[in-house]
Amino acid sequence: MRYIDEQSIEKIALGAAVLGTGGGGDPYIGKLMAKEAVRKYGPVKLMSIDELNDDQLVVPISGMGAPTVTIEKIPSESEITAPIDTLEKVLGKKVDVVMPIEIGGINSLYPIIAAAKKGLPMLDADAMGRAFPEAQMVTFHLDGFEPSPVTMADDKGNAVVLYPKDGVWSERLARVLTVEMGGSSSVCDYSLLGKEVKTSAIPDTLSLAEKIGEYLLDNELKEQLRINKMLDELKGYRLFEGKITDIERGLSGGFTRGKAKFEGIRDEQGRTFTLYFQNEHLVAKEADHLLCSTPDLIAVLDVETGFPITTERMKYGARVVVVAFPCHEKWRTQKGIETAGPRYFGYDFDYTALEELRKES
Amino acid sequence: MRYIDEQSIEKIALGAAVLGTGGGGDPYIGKLMAKEAVRKYGPVKLMSIDELNDDQLVVPISGMGAPTVTIEKIPSESEITAPIDTLEKVLGKKVDVVMPIEIGGINSLYPIIAAAKKGLPMLDADAMGRAFPEAQMVTFHLDGFEPSPVTMADDKGNAVVLYPKDGVWSERLARVLTVEMGGSSSVCDYSLLGKEVKTSAIPDTLSLAEKIGEYLLDNELKEQLRINKMLDELKGYRLFEGKITDIERGLSGGFTRGKAKFEGIRDEQGRTFTLYFQNEHLVAKEADHLLCSTPDLIAVLDVETGFPITTERMKYGARVVVVAFPCHEKWRTQKGIETAGPRYFGYDFDYTALEELRKES
Numbered sequence: 001m002r003y004i005d006e007q008s009i010e011k012i013a014l015g016a017a018v019l020g021t022g023g024g025g026d027p028y029i030g031k032l033m034a035k036e037a038v039r040k041y042g043p044v045k046l047m048s049i050d051e052l053n054d055d056q057l058v059v060p061i062s063g064m065g066a067p068t069v070t071i072e073k074i075p076s077e078s079e080i081t082a083p084i085d086t087l088e089k090v091l092g093k094k095v096d097v098v099m100p101i102e103i104g105g106i107n108s109l110y111p112i113i114a115a116a117k118k119g120l121p122m123l124d125a126d127a128m129g130r131a132f133p134e135a136q137m138v139t140f141h142l143d144g145f146e147p148s149p150v151t152m153a154d155d156k157g158n159a160v161v162l163y164p165k166d167g168v169w170s171e172r173l174a175r176v177l178t179v180e181m182g183g184s185s186s187v188c189d190y191s192l193l194g195k196e197v198k199t200s201a202i203p204d205t206l207s208l209a210e211k212i213g214e215y216l217l218d219n220e221l222k223e224q225l226r227i228n229k230m231l232d233e234l235k236g237y238r239l240f241e242g243k244i245t246d247i248e249r250g251l252s253g254g255f256t257r258g259k260a261k262f263e264g265i266r267d268e269q270g271r272t273f274t275l276y277f278q279n280e281h282l283v284a285k286e287a288d289h290l291l292c293s294t295p296d297l298i299a300v301l302d303v304e305t306g307f308p309i310t311t312e313r314m315k316y317g318a319r320v321v322v323v324a325f326p327c328h329e330k331w332r333t334q335k336g337i338e339t340a341g342p343r344y345f346g347y348d349f350d351y352t353a354l355e356e357l358r359k360e361s
Numbered sequence: 362m363r364y365i366d367e368q369s370i371e372k373i374a375l376g377a378a379v380l381g382t383g384g385g386g387d388p389y390i391g392k393l394m395a396k397e398a399v400r401k402y403g404p405v406k407l408m409s410i411d412e413l414n415d416d417q418l419v420v421p422i423s424g425m426g427a428p429t430v431t432i433e434k435i436p437s438e439s440e441i442t443a444p445i446d447t448l449e450k451v452l453g454k455k456v457d458v459v460m461p462i463e464i465g466g467i468n469s470l471y472p473i474i475a476a477a478k479k480g481l482p483m484l485d486a487d488a489m490g491r492a493f494p495e496a497q498m499v500t501f502h503l504d505g506f507e508p509s510p511v512t513m514a515d516d517k518g519n520a521v522v523l524y525p526k527d528g529v530w531s532e533r534l535a536r537v538l539t540v541e542m543g544g545s546s547s548v549c550d551y552s553l554l555g556k557e558v559k560t561s562a563i564p565d566t567l568s569l570a571e572k573i574g575e576y577l578l579d580n581e582l583k584e585q586l587r588i589n590k591m592l593d594e595l596k597g598y599r600l601f602e603g604k605i606t607d608i609e610r611g612l613s614g615g616f617t618r619g620k621a622k623f624e625g626i627r628d629e630q631g632r633t634f635t636l637y638f639q640n641e642h643l644v645a646k647e648a649d650h651l652l653c654s655t656p657d658l659i660a661v662l663d664v665e666t667g668f669p670i671t672t673e674r675m676k677y678g679a680r681v682v683v684v685a686f687p688c689h690e691k692w693r694t695q696k697g698i699e700t701a702g703p704r705y706f707g708y709d710f711d712y713t714a715l716e717e718l719r720k721e722s
Contacts (some may be wrong), residue, residue, distance in 0.1 A: 033662070086524075156526050156530065158524065158530050159535065160521065160522070161521070162520075163522075164519050165517050165518040171543075173519060173538060176538065176540070176541045179537070181534075262362070325365065
């Protein structure tokens, strides 16, 4: 058992931005809020998955919406805890542990805020091992658990309880509500018992985010070495180094969608690359040649600092290193690929594991 | 106390199509379903508002969505009763009486189906005295009652409970859900106690619909006389007789919106008229001259039969009589006009009562 304090929040925020693969919301605002919450309510107890009791009620809390909106529409503490309160009323029992539904971006930090305010422990695990744009893209869904009842809140004082037919309908209904609520909401879905979470969640991902943050913040190392250390930890690869020459980004259906084009720099001079995203980076290509695709992870790092850049912060002229890491094995099953592979997002090619693509090239 | 049987359903459906002012859904499907329900479960007890006990739980049940969709996507009995079941769970008590939220169109018949299936009495009253396109356009909203908790169901097996901030947010959230659910849903909102309903609902409107239906079905009278009898009952006027020369109709934001143009026939030969609608008829004009506007009622009747034609059934070449009646006095208050007057629907003129417009012309 250990505690999350202001220092660990600094590291988690940075590491979660890497695992967020460009999405999950800019962690900057979440970081400030989480630090403030820990100052106000004290450090948050971090539980490992082994410490869970079978009958404890574990509740994921997350923010839903396009990251482009979250930058401008900062949630209040009570907006973040409201769906937990509603869930306790609906179930007629108290929540024992909160957890992140995804480790990427702001959603690794929301549960810290909720845990601090509610005086609850937080679980060192999530249900994606990264960030994904849609609510059914969770190991809980892959393992056959239902999201219902789903509770939601917004900044206007609206509260909602959904009993969706399945994970896909949960995503559809929650998404249109989020858009109508002004583009962001907070959500509890897939509340499960400890024994269920143990079989399905991806363990130790908050610690992993913290470790990545620690590497990237290590002032004793040069930025290229920091990145290398992180790639070793994540068994990842450098895809390319480039300069952003074109960026298209639009808000549609509650998502930030777009693509970015890159001209190679340094060793990749004269080559061109493209990244495609829907909140998160989904596909990296060199001309028509596939470099990496969802569900494997793609991250864009500032070439000077090694710090991750989210999709909504990518700017013309930025010089970046693009890296990739293998996803958790649950995403490489048939249901995993159906749920979050390239065809689900409308791309006309099959998933090939990152390691295979590296061997081919 | 009296009972609703198959004969009364026939009349109510017809009268409700008149009071539906072109909207509220085509009553044909609702009529078949209501008759079937009464055959299966027995006649439904109709309670007048005076017979309500103060502490009885009265629950409006209605279908939400664009009428154009309801024609093709027929709800099941259990889709209609599902939001009542959810409400009973949420409130932890049994519903005593069901009522129509609006008297117009299919929504006068849904509660008959629900009452029959659940073995409950139905209230002879509604909260509009007509049909309106948006959920906050109810006397309950004018009188300061809150819609929460709002329960919803669809044909897929999704259930939703909304705790909206107010009536306008209830409409916004329920509407986007309805669109996502495929364009139609069933809804319970503004569940109130008997003593509250007594102060706010518009009494005897189901009986009124039945009486109108009786006049229009009276084979002993010529159709012009049937219409005159109805106009006497409703203190209404003939606006014009015309032939539809142009009709624009689109589905947007969960509504059927459009306008119809008419060339005068018989006494009105050589004159041109326009009707504007959003599910319901909202404005009638002769060239630029206003003939009638919401919240007063406009109905389009077949010139041969005197039977009402809903907005989605209006066709090029149809020969019609367009009539208008004054709305209930609650709609002529400041809040009533703000809520459902012409400016709310985006028209750039103030409301003038139908009787005033008649005097002017």
